[in-house]
Amino acid sequence: MYKCRDCGATSYQSVIGRAQNGALLATGQYRCTGCRNVFSSIREWWQPKRMPETYSHSTFG
Template sequence: MATRFKTNFKTAYQCRECGSTCYQPVIDRAPCGALLPNGQYRCAGCRTIFTDVQSWLAPRQGLARQHQSMPS
């Protein structure tokens, strides 16, 4: 039985929606029939599709403002 280890560190490289630290290229079938990456990425956690890795990392504008205005 595999044991899943919980890390004790935080990373800045995580999905803005769900916090997953993994993404994968989206694979589509080309007109010739081959399976090829289409230039987009999919979060491994919430399955949201992004056009580039920077948008996967970047917090949404509404959430960034909301976190700044909330009292600690």
């Protein structure tokens, strides 16, 4: 089941903006219905955040 990677909500809405001529249009972004965060794609909404790469050194110097 797909859910928000930040809050676990199971739904999102398309973000609607107003064009210069006054028309309401989808912006191509998505807003989580739980935490209200805005995502640039549906995949970004559900896909877990990548952890930064860490490097371990066995010796110093």
